[in-house]
Amino acid sequence: xxxxxxxxxxxxxxxxxxxxxxxSRALDPRLPGRIxxxxxxxxxxxxxxxxxxxxxxGRSLRTKRSATVGVLVPDLLNPFYPPLLxxxxxxxxxxxxxxxxxxxxxDVQREGELLDVLKGRRCDGYLVxxxxxxxxxxxxxxxxxSPVVLxxxxxxxxxxxxxxxxxxxxxxxxEHLRDLGHTTIAHVTGPPRISVTATREKAFRAAVxxxxxxxxxxxxxxxxxxxxxxKACGTLLxxxxxxxxxxxxxxIAVGCYAAFDKRGIAxxxxxxxxxxxxxxxxxxxxxxxxxVAIPQEELGAAAARLIVTLIGDPATEVPDVSLPTxxxxxxxxxxxxRAAPPSA
Amino acid sequence: xxxxxxxxxxxxxxxxxxxxxxxSRALDPRLPGRIxxxxxxxxxxxxxxxxxxxxxxGRSLRTKRSATVGVLVPDLLNPFYPPLLxxxxxxxxxxxxxxxxxxxxxDVQREGELLDVLKGRRCDGYLVxxxxxxxxxxxxxxxxxSPVVLxxxxxxxxxxxxxxxxxxxxxxxxEHLRDLGHTTIAHVTGPPRISVTATREKAFRAAVxxxxxxxxxxxxxxxxxxxxxxKACGTLLxxxxxxxxxxxxxxIAVGCYAAFDKRGIAxxxxxxxxxxxxxxxxxxxxxxxxxVAIPQEELGAAAARLIVTLIGDPATEVPDVSLPTxxxxxxxxxxxxRAAPPSA
DNA sequence: TTGAAAGCGCTAACAA
DNA sequence: TTGTTAGCGCTTTCAA
Numbered sequence: 001x002x003x004x005x006x007x008x009x010x011x012x013x014x015x016x017x018x019x020x021x022x023x024s025r026a027l028d029p030r031l032p033g034r035i036x037x038x039x040x041x042x043x044x045x046x047x048x049x050x051x052x053x054x055x056x057x058g059r060s061l062r063t064k065r066s067a068t069v070g071v072l073v074p075d076l077l078n079p080f081y082p083p084l085l086x087x088x089x090x091x092x093x094x095x096x097x098x099x100x101x102x103x104x105x106x107d108v109q110r111e112g113e114l115l116d117v118l119k120g121r122r123c124d125g126y127l128v129x130x131x132x133x134x135x136x137x138x139x140x141x142x143x144x145x146s147p148v149v150l151x152x153x154x155x156x157x158x159x160x161x162x163x164x165x166x167x168x169x170x171x172x173x174x175e176h177l178r179d180l181g182h183t184t185i186a187h188v189t190g191p192p193r194i195s196v197t198a199t200r201e202k203a204f205r206a207a208v209x210x211x212x213x214x215x216x217x218x219x220x221x222x223x224x225x226x227x228x229x230x231k232a233c234g235t236l237l238x239x240x241x242x243x244x245x246x247x248x249x250x251x252i253a254v255g256c257y258a259a260f261d262k263r264g265i266a267x268x269x270x271x272x273x274x275x276x277x278x279x280x281x282x283x284x285x286x287x288x289x290x291x292v293a294i295p296q297e298e299l300g301a302a303a304a305r306l307i308v309t310l311i312g313d314p315a316t317e318v319p320d321v322s323l324p325t326x327x328x329x330x331x332x333x334x335x336x337x338r339a340a341p342p343s344a
Numbered sequence: 345x346x347x348x349x350x351x352x353x354x355x356x357x358x359x360x361x362x363x364x365x366x367x368s369r370a371l372d373p374r375l376p377g378r379i380x381x382x383x384x385x386x387x388x389x390x391x392x393x394x395x396x397x398x399x400x401x402g403r404s405l406r407t408k409r410s411a412t413v414g415v416l417v418p419d420l421l422n423p424f425y426p427p428l429l430x431x432x433x434x435x436x437x438x439x440x441x442x443x444x445x446x447x448x449x450x451d452v453q454r455e456g457e458l459l460d461v462l463k464g465r466r467c468d469g470y471l472v473x474x475x476x477x478x479x480x481x482x483x484x485x486x487x488x489x490s491p492v493v494l495x496x497x498x499x500x501x502x503x504x505x506x507x508x509x510x511x512x513x514x515x516x517x518x519e520h521l522r523d524l525g526h527t528t529i530a531h532v533t534g535p536p537r538i539s540v541t542a543t544r545e546k547a548f549r550a551a552v553x554x555x556x557x558x559x560x561x562x563x564x565x566x567x568x569x570x571x572x573x574x575k576a577c578g579t580l581l582x583x584x585x586x587x588x589x590x591x592x593x594x595x596i597a598v599g600c601y602a603a604f605d606k607r608g609i610a611x612x613x614x615x616x617x618x619x620x621x622x623x624x625x626x627x628x629x630x631x632x633x634x635x636v637a638i639p640q641e642e643l644g645a646a647a648a649r650l651i652v653t654l655i656g657d658p659a660t661e662v663p664d665v666s667l668p669t670x671x672x673x674x675x676x677x678x679x680x681x682r683a684a685p686p687s688a
Numbered sequence: 689t690t691g692a693a694a695g696c697g698c699t700a701a702c703a704a
Numbered sequence: 705t706t707g708t709t710a711g712c713g714c715t716t717t718c719a720a
Contacts, residue, residue, distance in 0.1 A: 008697060019707050024699055036705060053464045057404045058697025061712050066401065076426045077624050086420050086447060098444050098465060103430060120397045121442060226628045254628045261630060280421050281625060284570045284598045286605060352713055363691050368715055380689060402713025405696045 007052045015046035023047075027054070060122070067097050069307055070118035072111060074130040074153075076103040078224065078251060079279035080296060081129070084151070087300025088127060095308045097124075104130045106223070112137040119146075125307045131155040132193045147310040151303045154195040160310070162303040162321040166196065166276065167203035169292030169325030173246060173274045174207035176290075176327055181336035182244035182272060186216040188232050188256060190224045190248040197248065200276065204246055216242065221252050229255025237263055243271055243336045250275040250282050253289055253332075268334035278328055287331030295323050351396045359390035367391075371398070404466070411441050413651055414462035416455060418474040418497075420447040422568065422595060423623035424640060425473070428495070431644025432471060439652045441468070448474045450567070456481040463490075469651045475499040476537045491654040495647045498539040504654070506647040506665040510540065510620065511547035513636030513669030517590060517618045518551035520634075520671055525680035526588035526616060530560040532576050532600060534568045534592035541592065544620065548590055560586065565596050573599025581607055587615055587680045594619040594626050597633055597676075612678035622672055631675030639667050 013023040018039060026035045026043035035043075046052075060066050069092055073081045085101060092099050100118055104111040111130055115137050118126065125147035131138050135155040142148050142157050150161040177185055187204045190197040201218065208215050217240050221232035229252030236242060237259055247253035253275035260267050267273050267287055275282060278293035302321050309316055357367040362383060370379045370387035379387075390396075404410050413436055417425045429445060436443050444462055448455040455474055459481050462470065469491035475482050479499040486492050486501050494505040521529055531548050534541040545562065552559050561584050565576035573596030580586060581603055591597035597619035604611050611617055611631055619626060622637035646665050653660055 009699090010697085020697090021699065021708080022706055025706085028699085034705075039705080055697055056465055057401055057410065058712095059699075060401045061405050061696090061714090062698045062700080064712075076430050079423065079625070082420045082426060089445070089447065093461065098461075100442050101433070101445055103433065117437065117442075121400055226625075254625065257630060258628060281423070281570075281598065284602060286601060286630060353715090354713085364713090365692080365715070366690055369690085372715085378689075383689080399713055402696095403715075405698090405712090406714045406716080408696075 006055070007050055008055065009052070011050060012043060012047045012052045015050060016043045018043060065124055065311075066122045068121065068123050069097050069099055069304070069311075070115070070121070070123040070126045071099045071101045072114065072118075072126065072128045072130040073101070073103050074106050079281060080249070080251075080277050080294075083280065083296035084129060084300040087297035087302075088304045089300075091301040091304035092308070095304070097304075097308065099127075106130075108132060108135070108137070111135070115141060124311045125149070127151055127303050127307055128159075129153060129303075131195070133195055133198075134193075145314075147307060147314055149303050149307045149310065151299060152196065160306055160318045160320055162299055162306060162323070164294040164299060164325050165322045166200050166292065166294070166325055167206070169276070169294075169327050170200060170203040170246065171207040171210065172327035173290075173292055174204070174211050174213070176329060176333065177244045177246075177272060177274065178211045178213055180244075180272065180333060182213075183336070184214050184216040184242070185244045185246055186236055186240070186242045187218045187246045188229060188236060188248055188252050189218055189220050190252065191222055192220070194224075200248060216240075216244075221248060221255070224249050224251050226251050226255040226258065229253065230258045231255070233259035234262070237265065244333075245271060245273050247273060247275045250277040250279045250289060250291055253291070254285065257285065268332050270337055272333040272336070274327075274333060282328075283330060285332075290330045290333040291328055293326050293328045295325070298323055350399065351394055352399065352402075353396070355394060356387060356391045356396045359394060360387045362387060409468055409655075410466045412465065412467050413441050413443055413648070413655075414459070414465070414467040414470045415443045415445045416458065416462075416470065416472045416474040417445070417447050418450050423625060424593070424595075424621050424638075427624065427640035428473060428644040431641035431646075432648045433644075435645040435648035436652070439648070441648075441652060443471075450474075452476060452479070452481070455479070459485060468655045469493070471495055471647050471651055472503075473497060473647075475539070477539055477542075478537070489658075491651060491658055493647050493651045493654065495643060496540065504650055504662045504664055506643055506650060506667070508638040508643060508669050509666045510544050510636065510638070510669055511550070513620070513638075513671050514544060514547040514590070515551040515554065516671035517634075517636055518548070518555050518557070520673060520677065521588045521590075521616060521618065522555045522557055524588075524616065524677060526557075527680070528558050528560040528586070529588045529590055530580055530584070530586045531562045531590045532573060532580060532592055532596050533562055533564050534596065535566055536564070538568075544592060560584075560588075565592060565599070568593050568595050570595050570599040570602065573597065574602040575599070577603035578606070581609065588677075589615060589617050591617060591619045594621040594623045594633060594635055597635070598629065601629065612676050614681055616677040616680070618671075618677060626672075627674060629676075634674045634677040635672055637670050637672045639669075642667055 013020040026040040102114040129151040131153045148159040219232045219236045221228040233256040275291035278291045282289040357364040370384040446458040473495040475497045492503040563576045563580045565572040577600040619635035622635045626633040
């Protein structure tokens with residue numbers, strides 16, 4: 001077997017007895033009646049018979065389109081992102097696009113470098129899930145005129161976004177805890193440089209007020225990681241008697257579990273805990289984690305559809321998308337203990 | 345501001361006062377003394393001053409190289425793969441390549457479809473971490489002459505591979521359990537269609553023999569998931585009195601924890617458990633999981649380096665790579681209980 | 689060492 | 705409706 005030598009549009013044209021340009025047109029589904037039905041049929045048949053697949057490189061050079069979307073996530077190792085990527089990948093591929101995925105490791109500088117690499121690859125658009133509140137690289141990208149959709153995290157820039165309505169689920173979580181008899185709820189929040197941190201904290205305060213509960217202590221985890229969550233939760237527990245905690249996300253909740261263990265606090269008997277995300281392993285934690293579920297895959301899919309629309313026509317007025325969240329009640333929440341919980 | 349109109353090699357050539365071909369040569373680091381130092385310097389300066397970045401599309405069309413590698417993983421949602429991807433991504437980018445990542449969802453047919461998509465994109469080579477023992481799509485890919493490196497999972501095909509030496513860590517795990525006084529060790533293995541399942545089971549049996557322990561029961565989980573692990577472990581626990589279990593991987597171990605809980609079995613007091621992988625959350629499980637650590641990121645990086653070498657010269661005789669594994673002792677293993685454990 | 693020319697595969701503009 | 709022509713940006717002959 002010699003080198004196969006990939007088929008070109010010329011081969012198809014020859015087989016169908018037409019000019020290459022005609023063959024190209026016949027294979028373009030966007031051209032409605034521009035080619036006679038008979039010719040189209042002949043070309044399509046020939047292409048199928050030969051197994052012709054268009055060469056994306058030649059096409060790109062000509063059309064200035066790469067059918068490629070750059071995707072920036074902050075941390076591949078955070079279980080929140082794989083489902084998001086799954087949604088993005090599937091939806092993009094359904095529209096004939098490929099994703100170039102890059103993980104910034106929560107490093108603003110690296111984000112800039114990766115964006116340069118992706119720009120070098122001539123992506124048609126970008127999905128940015130790594131934005132921080134002040135994010136020069138993303139601002140620059142948007143100002144440069146590239147189609148951009150922000151996912152999950154916002155930054156002060158005029159780009160459409162796909163986010164989850166965290167307030168909805170957080171309200172449900174607070175009401176759930178109140179109904180269980182908790183009178184004070186603490187919050188282990190995340191780093192302030194990320195927009196969702198503020199969104200969630202604000203939603204938490206509003207929900208507590210609406211539920212006529214007394215606002216509990218709020219401590220800040222330096223990162224959305226289990227280690228940072230454990231540390232923050234530890235200071236919380238050592239400082240105040242707490243019966244209920246809303247964690248900034250599920251990874252922080254994982255850290256809270258560890259902090260409980262170290263202090264001999266039983267969850268949910270002594271303290272109830274609610275996370276945010278419903279990451280893949282949340283239901284397998286012990287106790288299984290009650291959490292505000294974010295539709296991670298749908299978030300990704302919606303963002304992908306948006307960027308494809310925007311690439312097709314950058315002038316489109318696409319609306320911001322906000323997907324509802326729901327409270328998933330599992331084993332980490334229980335009625336408030338009668339006696340005071342063990343305190344330092 | 346009008347459309348920026350990306351710079352081309354012509355712009356650089358004009359700025360440097362040379363012919364585009366000369367500019368191209370000057371910017372190619374592979375050409376040693378083919379261009380005078382003075383000219384090279386002038387061109388490099390001009391390119392830097394203008395901020396020229398080569399257009400990969402034009403280059404690809406000319407060179408028939410896309411600087412792109414297709415990466416197939418079986419399941420993005422399995423925590424084993426994100427670290428692997430991280431290693432792959434970083435190492436590929438360090439060599440100027442981009443990864444096109446696709447998740448097969450453990451579906452052989454989908455694997456074939458995705459490979460077709462990636463082939464359509466003219467990838468220079470492929471990293472396959474999704475191979476099953478009989479895998480026509482991958483066999484076809486290799487026979488077609490594409491550079492392929494198998495990662496983690498093997499299939500009976502003549503392609504270089506990067507795997508972990510699981511036997512090493514499994515031996516350490518069995519010895520660890522023996523030293524804790526366990527006399528019988530059970531094994532919850534994975535689905536037989538994947539090569540690592542057999543590798544690990546074989547290594548387990550050999551290690552048990554070498555440690556002069558009696559071979560314990562082996563039950564099979566239908567998938568490498570927590571749900572399948574819970575089910576398999578449940579039948580194991582209901583059938584036999586067990587004090588020590590080696591799980592086929594960490595996800596199965598997570599399922600074992602759940603099975604313990606349902607039966608009021610305490611880990612590690614009643615039963616010791618060892619996983620395989622050391623996935624990101626393993627140390628945060630409670631008890632934190634004793635596990636055979638696979639260097640996931642290094643596995644990915646090594647595979648990436650191999651495929652880059654192979655793309656550079658397909659005739660290279662690249663050796664199979666096997667990376668050592670180590671036992672990470674944490675909280676899920678403890679001395680064997682004196683009395684018989686609670687049994688059905 | 690450098691320049692000239694050609695062409696990778698494709699499709700948009702123009703002509704017929 | 706179809707054919708002709710041209711050229712996207714690059715690099716690799718070949719010639720000087």
